[in-house]
Amino acid sequence: GAVVSQHPSWVICKSGTSVKIECRSLDFQATTMFWYRQFPKQSLMLMATSNEGSKATYEQGVEKDKFLINHASLTLSTLTVTSAHPEDSSFYICSAREPQRAYNEQFFGPGTRLTVL
Amino acid sequence: GENVEQHPSTLSVQEGDSAVIKCTYSDSASNYFPWYKQELGKRPQLIIDIRSNVGEKKDQRIAVTLNKTAKHFSLHITETQPEDSAVYFCAASIRAAGNKLTFGGGTRVLVKP
Numbered sequence: 001g002a003v004v005s006q007h008p009s010w011v012i013c014k015s016g017t018s019v020k021i022e023c024r025s026l027d028f029q030a031t032t033m034f035w036y037r038q039f040p041k042q043s044l045m046l047m048a049t050s051n052e053g054s055k056a057t058y059e060q061g062v063e064k065d066k067f068l069i070n071h072a073s074l075t076l077s078t079l080t081v082t083s084a085h086p087e088d089s090s091f092y093i094c095s096a097r098e099p100q101r102a103y104n105e106q107f108f109g110p111g112t113r114l115t116v117l
Numbered sequence: 118g119e120n121v122e123q124h125p126s127t128l129s130v131q132e133g134d135s136a137v138i139k140c141t142y143s144d145s146a147s148n149y150f151p152w153y154k155q156e157l158g159k160r161p162q163l164i165i166d167i168r169s170n171v172g173e174k175k176d177q178r179i180a181v182t183l184n185k186t187a188k189h190f191s192l193h194i195t196e197t198q199p200e201d202s203a204v205y206f207c208a209a210s211i212r213a214a215g216n217k218l219t220f221g222g223g224t225r226v227l228v229k230p
Contacts, residue, residue, distance in 0.1 A: 034217065043206060043220045044161065057215075093160060097216055104149035104216040108160040 003027055004096050006109035013084055014117055021079045021112045023094030029074035030096035034106065035067075038091040050077040084116045119144040121209050123221025130197050131229055138224045140207035141189040147209040150183060150190050151218070154203045161206060165192070197228045 003026040013019050023033055031052045036044040048069055049057045056069035068080040077096075081088055091113050095106040120143040130136050142150075148169040153161035167174045167181045167190065174181050178197075183190040194201055207221040 032215070043223050044218075046217055046219070049215055049217060091158075095218075104210045104212055105151065105163065105166065106216070106218060108162075110160045111158075113158070 002098055002107045004030075004094065004107045004109040006094055006112050008112060009110060010113040010115075012115045012117065015085050016083055018080055018082045019084055019114060021081075021092055021094075021114075023077045023079070023096070023109050025075045025096045025098075025107075028096075028098045028100075030077075031074060031099055033071060033077040033094055033096045035069065035077075035079050036093045036095070038093060038111075040091075044093060047079075052077075081114065084114070086116045089114055089116045119147060119209055119211065119214075119217075119219040121207060121219050121221040123207050123224055125224060126222060127225045127227070129227045129229060132197060132199060134197055136192075136194040136197050136201070136226055136228075138192045138205055138207065138226075139189060140191070140209075140221045141187075142209040142219075143188070144209070144211060145185075145188065146211045146213065147188075148212055149210045149216075150181070151208050151210075152179075152181060152192050153206045153208065155206060155223075156203050164205075194226075197226075199228050199230050202226055202228045 005024045007022045033050040035047045047062045050071040052071045058064045071077040093111040094109045123140045151166035155161045178195045180193045205224045208218045210218045
C-alpha cells in the first residue's frame with residue numbers, strides 16, 4: 001500500500017513554455033501532498049505544501065505565480081512550471097502523507113526530470 | 118524554521134566495515150526523524166525512522182539513535198555491502214507544523230569491495 005505515482009517521468013521543453021507535472025496517490029487518499037525540487041548532487045528542498053481544496057503553502061523564496069499548484073482531489077495534485085527557463089531544469093519529486101497513519105511518514109513519487117532548453 | 122545539518126558529505130568504507138552518518142537539528146519541537154536512501158535518478162526510499170519518544174531503533178544491519186537533549190541523531194550501517202552504496206539523507210519534521218520534512222545535505226556512501 002501507500003503508492004505514489006508521478007507523470008511524466010521526464011520532460012524536455014523549450015524556454016518560455018509551461019509544463020504540468022501530476023502526482024497521484026494510488027491506494028490512499030492524501031489531504032496533504034508536498035512538492036520538492038532537487039538539483040544535481042544536492043538535497044531535496046521543499047517548495048510547497050499542497051492541501052486538498054485550499055491554496056498551497058509556499059516556502060520562502062518559491063514564486064507562487066511561477067510554480068502553480070492545484071490539489072483538486074484527494075488523490076491528485078499538480079505542479080505547473082510556468083514560463084520555464086533553463087534554471088528551472090531539475091528533478092521534481094512529490095510526496096504524500098496518509099492521514100490514517102499516526103505518525104509523519106511520507107511516501108514519495110518516482111520524480112520528474114525536467115529539462116528546459 | 119528547522120535546520121538539519123548532516124556529516125560527513127562523503128564516506129568511503131571497505132565492505133564489511135560499519136558506516137556512521139550524523140545529523141543535528143535545530144528545532145526542539147521536531148518529533149519524527151526518517152532516513153532515506155536515494156540511488157541516482159530514483160525516489161528517496163525510507164530505510165528507517167525514529168520518533169522522539171524512542172532513543173534507539175534497529176532493523177537488521179541498520180540502526181538509528183536519537184539524543185533529544187543534544188538534538189542529534191545518527192544512522193549506523195553494519196557489515197556494509199556494495200549495494201549499500203548510495204546517497205543517504207536524514208530529515209526531521211514537526212507534526213504540529215504540518216509534517217513538513219527538512220532534509221540534511223546528504224552523504225554519499227561508497228562501499229568498496
